[in-house]
Amino acid sequence: MSKGVLLVNLGSPDSTDPKDVKKYLGEFLMDPRVIDVPLWARTLLVKGIILNTRPKKSAAAYQKIWWDEGSPLIVLSERLQNKVADRTLIPVSLAMRYGSMNIKKGLQELHDKGVDEVMIIPLYPQFAMATTETILVLAEELRATHFPKMTLTNVPAFYKKPEYIDILSKSIAENIQNLDYEHLLFSYHGVPERHIRKSDITKSHCKIDGSCCNTASPSHEFCYRHQCYTTTKMVAEKLGLQEGTYSTSFQSRLGFDPWLQPYTDRTIERMGKEGIKKMAIVTPAFVSDCLETLEEIAMEGEEIFHEMGGKEFTTIPCLNDRDEWADVLANWVNEWVSIKTQMA
Numbered sequence: 001m002s003k004g005v006l007l008v009n010l011g012s013p014d015s016t017d018p019k020d021v022k023k024y025l026g027e028f029l030m031d032p033r034v035i036d037v038p039l040w041a042r043t044l045l046v047k048g049i050i051l052n053t054r055p056k057k058s059a060a061a062y063q064k065i066w067w068d069e070g071s072p073l074i075v076l077s078e079r080l081q082n083k084v085a086d087r088t089l090i091p092v093s094l095a096m097r098y099g100s101m102n103i104k105k106g107l108q109e110l111h112d113k114g115v116d117e118v119m120i121i122p123l124y125p126q127f128a129m130a131t132t133e134t135i136l137v138l139a140e141e142l143r144a145t146h147f148p149k150m151t152l153t154n155v156p157a158f159y160k161k162p163e164y165i166d167i168l169s170k171s172i173a174e175n176i177q178n179l180d181y182e183h184l185l186f187s188y189h190g191v192p193e194r195h196i197r198k199s200d201i202t203k204s205h206c207k208i209d210g211s212c213c214n215t216a217s218p219s220h221e222f223c224y225r226h227q228c229y230t231t232t233k234m235v236a237e238k239l240g241l242q243e244g245t246y247s248t249s250f251q252s253r254l255g256f257d258p259w260l261q262p263y264t265d266r267t268i269e270r271m272g273k274e275g276i277k278k279m280a281i282v283t284p285a286f287v288s289d290c291l292e293t294l295e296e297i298a299m300e301g302e303e304i305f306h307e308m309g310g311k312e313f314t315t316i317p318c319l320n321d322r323d324e325w326a327d328v329l330a331n332w333v334n335e336w337v338s339i340k341t342q343m344a
Contacts, residue, residue, distance in 0.1 A: 001116050001117040001151070001340075001344075002090075002113075002114045002115050002116055002117065003090045003115060003117045003118075003119070003336075003337055003340065004090050004091040004092070004093065004110040004113065004115030004117070004118050004119070005084070005088070005090060005091070005092045005093065005118070005119045005120075005121065005333050006092075006093050006094075006095055006103070006106045006107065006110060006118050006119070006120050006121070006139075007077065007080070007081055007084065007092065007093070007094050007095070007121050007123060007329075008094075008095050008096065008097060008103060008106070008120060008121065008122050008123060008135050008139075009073060009077045009094075009095075009096055009097070009123045009287075009288060010073065010096060010097055010098065010131070010290065011024065011028070011073075011096030011097050011098035011099035011101065012024065012070075012071035012073050012074050012096065012099055012290070013025075013059075013062060013071070013099065014099065014100055016059050016062040016063045016066050017059065018055045018056050018059040019055075021055045021058050021059040021062060022051055022055035024098060024099055025046075025050065025051060025054060025055060025058060026046065026047070026051055027098045027099070028098045029042075029046045029050060029051075030042060030043070030046055030047075031098075031130070031134055033129045033130050033133055033134040033137070034130045034134070035254075035255075036129070036192075036194070036195065036198070045255075058291075061291060061295045061296075062291060062295075064294075064295050064299060065291060065294040065295050065299075071290075072288075072289055072290060072294060073288050073289070073290040073291075074096070074101065076288045076289060076318075076320045076321055077094055077096075077123070077288050078094060079320070079321035080287075080288070080320070080321040080325070080326060080329070081093070081094040083321055083323065083326035083330075084326050084329045084330050084333065086326075087326060087327065087330030087334075088330050088333045088334060088337075089337075090115075090333070090337060091109075091110055091113045091115055092333075093106045093107075093109045093110050094106060095107075097131075097134060097135050097138070103135070103138055103139055103142055104142050104146065107139070107142055107143065107146070107147055107150070108146075108147075111147055111150065115150075116149055116150050116151065117150070117151050117153070117340070118150060118151070118152050118153070119153050119154070119155065119333060119336050120135070120136065120139055120152055120153065120154040120155070121154070121155045121329065121332070121333075122135045122136065122154065122155070123287050123288065124157070124285070124286075124287070125157065125158055125159040125164060125227075125231060125284060125285065125287065126157055126159045126188070126224050126227035126228055126231065126285060127156075127157040127159075127199070127221070127222050127223075127224060127227060128189075128191055128195065128199075128224040129191070129195045129198060129199055129224075130191060130195065132157060133199075136154055139152060139154075140152060153336070155332060156221075157221075157227060159227040159228075159230060159231045160227070160230050160231065160234055163328045163331070164328060165231070165234045165235060165238060166238070167319060167322065167324045167325055167328055168231075168235055168284060168319065169235050169238040169239055170324065171316065171317070171319060171322065172184075172235065172239065172282055172316055173239055175280070175282075175314070175316040175317070176280050176314070176316070179278070179280060179312075179314055180278060181278045181279055181280045181312070181314065182245070182276045182277065182278050182279060183245060183246065183247070183271060183276050183278075183279045183280075184241065184245060184246040184279070184280050184281070184282065185246070185247055185248075185249060185264070185267060185268070185271075185279060185280070185281045185282070186228075186231070186232040186235070186246065186247070186248045186249070186281075186282055186284060187248075187249050187250070187251050187264040187267075187281055187282070187283050187285075187297060188228040188248065188249070188250050188251070188260075188283070188284065188285040189250070189251060189252050189283075189285040189286070189292060190250035190251055190252050190253045190259045190260050190263070190264075191224055191250075191259065191260060192255075192257050192258065192259050192260075193208055193257070193258045193259065193260060194257065194258075195224065196208060196223060196224060196225050196260070199219075199222040199223060199224065200219045200222070200223065201218060201219055201221070201222060202217060202218060202219045205217040205218075205219040206219055206223060206225075208225065208260075212226075213225055213226040213229050224260075225260055228248060228250075228284075228285065229248055231284050232246070232248045232284075235284070247262075247267070248262075249261075249262045249263060249264040249267040250262070250263060250264060251263070251264035251265070251283075251292065251296060251297065252292055252296060264297070264301070265300070265301070265304055268281075268301050268304045268305050268308075268310075269304050269305075269308050271305070271308070271310065272304070272305050272306075272307070272308020272309050272310040273308050273309070275309070276310060277309075277310055277311040277312065278310075278311060278312040278314075279305065279310065279312070279313060279314070280313075280314040280315075280316060281297060281301060281313070281314070281315055281316065282316040283297060283316075283318060286318050287318055287319045287320070287325070288318055288319075288320055289317060289318045289320060293315070293317075293318060297315055298315040301313065301315070302315070
């Protein structure tokens with residue numbers, strides 16, 4: 001069988017025009033694994049309210065971070081794709097879960113190159129319904145409908161893989177080595193609490209009570225909260241961070257339902273109020289800088305910190321297209337190819 005790789009990231013509007021942003025938000029927010037309420041309620045919320053109010057605001061936010069080459073997330077993902085391709089002997093394509101660079105196009109590109117065995121790499125370290133799961137479910141639906149002779153393999157959540165922790169830790173260390181910071185905040189993208197419970201394969205373990213994430217359970221394979229805290233813990237151990245000098249929070253909540261806490265914006269606000277003058281923040285739920293890191297954290301977060309009396313606010317870049325990160329991905333690909341070849 002001919003093998004290929006499909007890297008999959010979140011996606012982006014085609015431009016900062018409110019019409020393009022509205023189209024993108026519509027696809028994103030109508031995904032039942034993003035807003036997991038009945039279709040009628042999701043339609044009312046998204047098409048009746050959000051898409052009539054949010055596109056202009058979101059377009060303005062995208063305009064703040066847009067590069068001459070286009071969307072930062074797309075550009076950075078393409079750079080990473082090229083580096084991984086340079087390090088492997090099989091085709092490497094790129095797709096986005098939402099937007100015009102869709103998964104069907106990515107699979108079609110590989111199919112046209114004669115590929116019938118695809119390794120899908122969701123570019124998310126931690127598993128979540130609204131990220132990894134929605135990618136894999138859609139990819140399988142597309143395979144069954146359009147590419148029935150193709151087989152798919154996926155890379156599981158890599159939040160605690162030693163090679164990932166090593167490069168994430170190295171990236172953080174490089175960015176804080178000359179900083180006299182007082183606190184390092186690990187900010188992960190938030191999800192509704194019900195997503196955690198829905199992903200609990202035991203149907204009883206996840207109580208989000210402060211102890212379940214620290215008690216061994218099969219549910220942790222699909223528990224986003226556990227995986228986020230584990231990433232923080234492993235990086236802190238790797239860097240020798242002292243207790244009290246770092247913490248974990250969750251950003252980008254939407255709506256009125258309970259989301260994972262503590263919230264990043266309120267955490268930044270509290271730290272400023274408590275007299276912390278210098279803080280750094282890293283966003284390990286993303287491997288590519290995007291709207292949530294470049295605007296919500298680097299701009300809005302810094303503004304909140306300064307308003308509360310903080311002085312120095314340092315945002316640590318995502319792994320983006322670091323050579324070492326491309327090396328890690330290429331090694332996973334090459335190991336997979338080697339195993340498949342030996343099995344043939």
